[in-house]
Amino acid sequence: MKLYYSPGACSLSPHIVLHEAGLAYTPVLASTKSHKLQDGTDFYTINPLGYVPVLELDDGTRLREGPAIVQYLADQAPHKNLAPANGTLARYRLQEWLTFIGTELHKSFGPLFTPGTPEDYKPLVRERLLGRLQWVDGELAHKPYLMGEQFTVADAYLFTVSNWCGHVGVDISGLKHLAAYRERIAARPAVQAAMKAEGLLK
Numbered sequence: 001m002k003l004y005y006s007p008g009a010c011s012l013s014p015h016i017v018l019h020e021a022g023l024a025y026t027p028v029l030a031s032t033k034s035h036k037l038q039d040g041t042d043f044y045t046i047n048p049l050g051y052v053p054v055l056e057l058d059d060g061t062r063l064r065e066g067p068a069i070v071q072y073l074a075d076q077a078p079h080k081n082l083a084p085a086n087g088t089l090a091r092y093r094l095q096e097w098l099t100f101i102g103t104e105l106h107k108s109f110g111p112l113f114t115p116g117t118p119e120d121y122k123p124l125v126r127e128r129l130l131g132r133l134q135w136v137d138g139e140l141a142h143k144p145y146l147m148g149e150q151f152t153v154a155d156a157y158l159f160t161v162s163n164w165c166g167h168v169g170v171d172i173s174g175l176k177h178l179a180a181y182r183e184r185i186a187a188r189p190a191v192q193a194a195m196k197a198e199g200l201l202k
Helices: 012-022 064-074 089-115 124-137 153-160 176-186 189-197
Strands: 002-005 026-030 054-056 061-064
Touching: 002 012, 012 153, 026 124, 054 064, 061 064, 064 089, 064 153, 089 124, 089 153, 089 189, 124 176, 153 176, 176 189
Parallel strands: 002 026
Antiparallel strands: 002 054, 054 061
């Protein structure tokens, strides 16, 4: 398998999951600025939408969108318990979290990263994001991970997007449960390995 990624972007989530699952893969750096691979290949020929992550399977099939990719990876290593079994209510709870993170958090960061976003609009975006993260903080008050006692692919996704807060002025310093959660996730060997692979940790 190949994972097309950009350091610190949402592709960090499947990068973490690959390490958690212990699956063999080849990382391929895809610049989200130049849209070129290191060998000069136009990334738009890999993903016409121009963004990461993209997972390329050994037969050449490509899978887009982080929530789909991380569930596929989890299902390749069911003994790692990174996702509940398909068809169970717990699996739909996982999808509930992945959808929330993708639509209410991930997508909401967009205007803060987009050049040309009016400055007077950004405080509204930050306020909305903080409100959603305050709700997540409450959800984490009595459990170590989003799904309870077990780390899942949803945790890799939340950790990834919450890392962006400090880069765009969303102050989460008052969210003590989220802070403790982020420390737990950051301490996981697979998370550290993925971050080192992306040059985010020494």
